[in-house]
Amino acid sequence: MYTVKFPLLITIRNANCIIQRCEDAISSNEKEVLFDFSICAFSDPFAITLLVGAMKACAAKGHEVKFLPSPNEKLDKYFKSIGFYEFGASMVGKSRFSDQQVELKHLTAIDPVYTDAVIQVLQRILRMSRGVRASLHLSINELLTNTFDHSGTVVGCFICAQAYKKRGVSICLTDFGIGILKSLSSTKEYSYLNNSIDAIELAIKEGVTSRAGRLAGLGLTHIHRFLKVNEGQIHIISGDGWVHWNYKNGNSVIPKRKKLAVAFEGTIVNIIARADGEGLYFLTSENPEEQIF
Amino acid sequence: MGDFLINIKDVCGRNIVTRDDGKKVHDLIIGQWKKSEKIKIDFGNVLIASVSFIDEIFGKLAFEFDRQEVGSKLQMLNIQEYDRALLNDILVSRYKQKELENSKSLYSTG
Numbered sequence: 001m002y003t004v005k006f007p008l009l010i011t012i013r014n015a016n017c018i019i020q021r022c023e024d025a026i027s028s029n030e031k032e033v034l035f036d037f038s039i040c041a042f043s044d045p046f047a048i049t050l051l052v053g054a055m056k057a058c059a060a061k062g063h064e065v066k067f068l069p070s071p072n073e074k075l076d077k078y079f080k081s082i083g084f085y086e087f088g089a090s091m092v093g094k095s096r097f098s099d100q101q102v103e104l105k106h107l108t109a110i111d112p113v114y115t116d117a118v119i120q121v122l123q124r125i126l127r128m129s130r131g132v133r134a135s136l137h138l139s140i141n142e143l144l145t146n147t148f149d150h151s152g153t154v155v156g157c158f159i160c161a162q163a164y165k166k167r168g169v170s171i172c173l174t175d176f177g178i179g180i181l182k183s184l185s186s187t188k189e190y191s192y193l194n195n196s197i198d199a200i201e202l203a204i205k206e207g208v209t210s211r212a213g214r215l216a217g218l219g220l221t222h223i224h225r226f227l228k229v230n231e232g233q234i235h236i237i238s239g240d241g242w243v244h245w246n247y248k249n250g251n252s253v254i255p256k257r258k259k260l261a262v263a264f265e266g267t268i269v270n271i272i273a274r275a276d277g278e279g280l281y282f283l284t285s286e287n288p289e290e291q292i293f
Numbered sequence: 294m295g296d297f298l299i300n301i302k303d304v305c306g307r308n309i310v311t312r313d314d315g316k317k318v319h320d321l322i323i324g325q326w327k328k329s330e331k332i333k334i335d336f337g338n339v340l341i342a343s344v345s346f347i348d349e350i351f352g353k354l355a356f357e358f359d360r361q362e363v364g365s366k367l368q369m370l371n372i373q374e375y376d377r378a379l380l381n382d383i384l385v386s387r388y389k390q391k392e393l394e395n396s397k398s399l400y401s402t403g
Contacts, residue, residue: 134342138342218352
C-alpha cells in the first residue's frame with residue numbers, strides 16, 4: 001500500500017508539498033493508495049479540489065483509494081458534509097446544500113444551477129452586496145467557461161467554495177487538463193511561450209486566448225479587475241508555474257512567482273475575495289459618454 | 294418595418310453562460326437586423342454575469358456595426374444593473390479593439 005500523508009494545514013500555502021504528494025500518489029505502482037489525514041486540522045478549497053481530483057485520478061488508474069480520516073471532528077464532519085469522500089459526486093438522497101456549506105462538485109459541463117446554489121449559500125452566510133454577489137457569479141462562470149473551452153480536460157473539473165465571516169470568500173477550481181502553457185502555445189500567436197509562469201501572466205491579459213481567430217480573452221481579465229477593486233487575491237497554478245496576485249495593499253502589486261518542484265498536470269485557479277464593499281464599480285467607465293445602453 | 298422581441302429565457306432557458314449559448318441570440322439579432330426597425334432584448338430580470346455570453350451576443354456586433362447603429366437598433370428590457378454595466382464595458386472594450394485594429398491596418402497599408 002502506498003501511503004500519502006498530508007500536513008496539519010492542507011491549504012494553498014503548502015501547495016508545493018500537497019501537489020508533490022498528489023502527483024506521487026497518482027504515479028504510484030501500488031494497488032492500494034491510502035490518503036492519510038491523521039494529522040490534518042484544516043483544509044481550504046484549493047486542497048479539497050486538488051485532493052479529490054488526485055483521488056479520482058488514482059481510482060481511474062485502477063488503484064483502490066482508502067482514507068485515514070482526520071481525528072479533528074470539525075474537519076472530518078466538513079469533509080463528509082461536502083461530499084469529499086464521494087469524490088464530489090452528487091450525493092443523491094442527501095441534503096446537497098446545507099445553509100452553511102457549499103457542496104464540493106465534480107463538473108463535466110457548465111452547470112448554472114450549481115453556480116446559483118453556490119452564490120445563494122455564500123449569500124446566506126455573508127450577506128454580500130448585489131455587486132459582490134454578481135461579481136462572484138461572474139468569476140465562477142468565467143472560470144468554468146475557461147476550463148471547458150481551453151483546458152482540454154476529459155475528466156471535467158472540481159470546484160469548491162468556503163465562506164469566512166471575517167475573511168470573505170474562497171473559491172477554487174481545479175482541472176486536470178493540458179495546462180495554460182500547452183493551451184496557449186498551441187496557437188501560432190503564442191507558440192514562442194516556453195515556460196508556465198510567462199503563460200499564466202499572459203493569460204490574464206485582455207484579448208489573450210487560445211481560441212485562434214475568434215472573439216474571446218476577456219474572462220480572466222474581468223476576474224482580475226474585480227479582485228483589484230475588491231482588494232482580493234488570485235492564485236493560478238499550472239504546469240510548474242505558480243503566480244499569486246495579492247491586491248490587499250493596492251492594485252499596483254507585483255505578482256509573486258514560484259516554480260513548483262513537481263509540475264501539476266492541469267490548472268488550479270483560487271480566488272479569495274472580500275465579501276464587504278460593492279462589486280459593481282469595477283465595470284463603471286471613467287467616461288460616462290462612452291456608455292451605449 | 295416593425296419591432297422584433299427576443300426573450301432570452303425563451304431562446305436559451307437557463308443556458309446563459311457560454312459562447313455557444315450567446316451565439317443563438319447573436320444569430321437571431323443578425324437575422325433581424327435589416328428586417329426590423331428595433332430589436333428588443335428581454336433579459337427577464339435574470340442575472341447573466343457572464344462575459345462570454347454577453348461578449349458573444351454583443352461584442353461581435355461592435356465589429357459589424359458602428360456604435361450609433363448598435364445603440365439605436367437595440368433596446369434592452371428588464372436587464373439587471375450589473376449586466377447593463379457589463380454590457381457597456383464589453384462594448385466599449387470591443388470598439389476600442391476595433392479602432393486599434395483599424396489604425397494598425399491603416400499604418401500597414403499606408
